[in-house]
Amino acid sequence: MFTEQELAHVEELKSRYPEKQAAIMGVLHIMQDKYGYIDEERATYVAELLELPPEHVLGVISFYEMYHDHPTGKYKLQVCTNVSCMLRNSDMVIATIKERLGIAMGEQTEDGLFSLHEAECLGSCGTAPMMSVNKDYHENLTPESINAAIDSIYAMEKSNNGNS
Ligand code: FES
Structure with missing residues (x-):
């Protein structure tokens, strides 16, 4: 193994x-x-x-929420819902992702690209609300920046597939 x-x-x-x-x-x-x-x-x-x-x-x-016992999307969207992020509207982050991708917490998109997870404090409280996408941090999130992050992943995947 x-x-x-x-x-x-x-x-x-x-x-x-x-x-x-x-x-x-x-x-x-x-x-x-x-x-x-x-x-x-x-x-x-x-x-x-x-x-x-x-x-x-x-x-x-x-x-530990960082470990998964079942398949996840290629891009794991882990939204921090701890105190600082909660006070700075992590609910908006989750709602924006749910609406954009049409998935609920713990689910993944049909194309296997994205899955949505709740996370404990990821140590970036000063730039709340935030989420990690795999190992990258996205901070001071707004609906626009969340959609832009998702758009850029779709664009990257599209260009990777075009090059393969
Ligand atoms: S509370 Fe969200 S990063 Fe610390």
Whole structure:
């Protein structure tokens, strides 16, 4: 499930902690970056690598919103709904995305491009409301900037497909 190189990365993560189990977050990141989500089989593999019960790994995946146990869109729109963002209208962000893409929270678009998720504070409270799109942050969001971000992804996908 992991390449030699990924396994070496896992070993390096494990070596950073007195207890190898503490590397769980980093190992889950490697798994999710590779496959996009972590189902039971992948969670069991991580559990074996770290000598943890699979239930423990599954519990971590379900506790943290950044991990997904089912397929997500190619672009994960994670909207922060914590206090600063909530006070600065994260409801508008969610409503704008729902209306634009025709999906509800936790769903993905039919073309598999976008999925919508709620996130806890992403550490960008001073520029609320915000969302992350995969690893990119979009801040001080307005309906216009949200639609512009989605437009630019569609344009990029279109040009990538045109070049393939
Ligand atoms: S509350 Fe939204 S980034 Fe911190």
